[in-house]
Amino acid sequence: MTTLLEARRLDAGYDAMAVVHGLDLVVEEGEIVVLLGANGAGKTTTLLTLAGDLPLIGGEVLFDGRPAPRSLHARARRGLRFITEERSVLMSLSVADNLRLAHRDFEPCLELFPELRPLLDRKAGLLSGGEQQILTLARAVVGHGRLLLADELSLGLAPLVVQRLLSAVRAAADRGMGVLLVEQQARLALGIADRGYVLRQGELMLAGPADELRADMARIESSYLSAVL
Template sequence: MSVDTAPTDTASAGTAPVLEATDLSAGYRRVPCVRNVSLDVRPGEIVVILGPNGAGKTTTLLTLSGALPSLGGEIRWRGEPTDRALHHRVRDGLGVVPEERSVISQLSVRDNLRIGPGPVERALELFPELRPLLRRRAGLLSGGEQQMLSTARALAAEPAVLLADELSLGLAPKIVTRLMDALRAAADRGAGVLLVEQHARQALGVADRAYILRRGSVVWAGTAAEARRDLRQIEGAYFGQDTGA
């Protein structure tokens, strides 16, 4: 059931990766908890990283974003090796929606959108649900509204690649569907999306390809269609509780 490479059945198959990691190692205090991870994201596709708690999914995403330094291997952005910090990568076209909702609670929804890299009106076109809330303090929003705000702000800049970590965490299914649909629409407009998720079924419903991490290593890679078809076997084999970071 293991796959050495990650084939894709999407229109992006013939395009070069925008973001690519080769034999990436990452961790904290120079102790690796992610080892020899290779993956890529191409324009117009959603790639999902799945795995149990502690598999190294968030560590991988933080390292790809530049928030954590890599401990080995190589990250390539638009075909060129990079070790630039997060803020430089954002200027170069990387979008990030972190696991902890990145809203400034004392500012209004409008001001939270203003500090983003994209136009406020574009964010409201993507998430019109935010328009009636523009004057409300972000800290008074529901969890789902805060996640829509974070996602709208990132997508309004039309990033080349969006990294999104656990969008569905603690949210109602209706909100999760709304967020997943927004990611799918962004990919259909040409963005690459790398999504970390625990809820495999919902993520695979919008994804093109998938990687499964366990104990810091890729143990499965393939198309989302393959993962959906064999999901019960995959969950049984790989989704037990992990002990990594």
């Protein structure tokens, strides 16, 4: 198996103040890894740093076993796709134009996400939240992407839509993409994931295969409740 992403002893944070300490994390080709933890545990900070959006405070980030290029842009050229917590579609453009910005020929997006076909002429700002996230995923998982980082893809969406998004992520991984997924819906995410890490106040609390973590949900959820916010 090919290791796409490796963080070694990662310290991540803001203005040289680390809020994530000494994190070791690996994502292989074709697997979904979930990053769990209470609000404020450091999940978004970790993703921003792995994406190259925040400067590294300590440790190393490797892509394909080599030091990752510094900028988000250079990492994107190496196949990184990053879905941030904010909705990232261009609201004033049509669905077709949103797809076209990412893929000159967007037919493959429609093959994977046929529900977008009847919406092509609609402005993205007029889509439902779920449709916007499907559009976001279509842009990210089609084409030359190799590694997907996704932050709270399913936030605020109805259960059926969440299932649709997660199954599309699983399908992308089955085609070979490596995925690091931050999800509030821990049980659902562990249902489609291969492995997971649990952060607590910026420290790794637990890591393991998804089925082991699922069996340990009570402990994970109680760590959420006892987290100091």
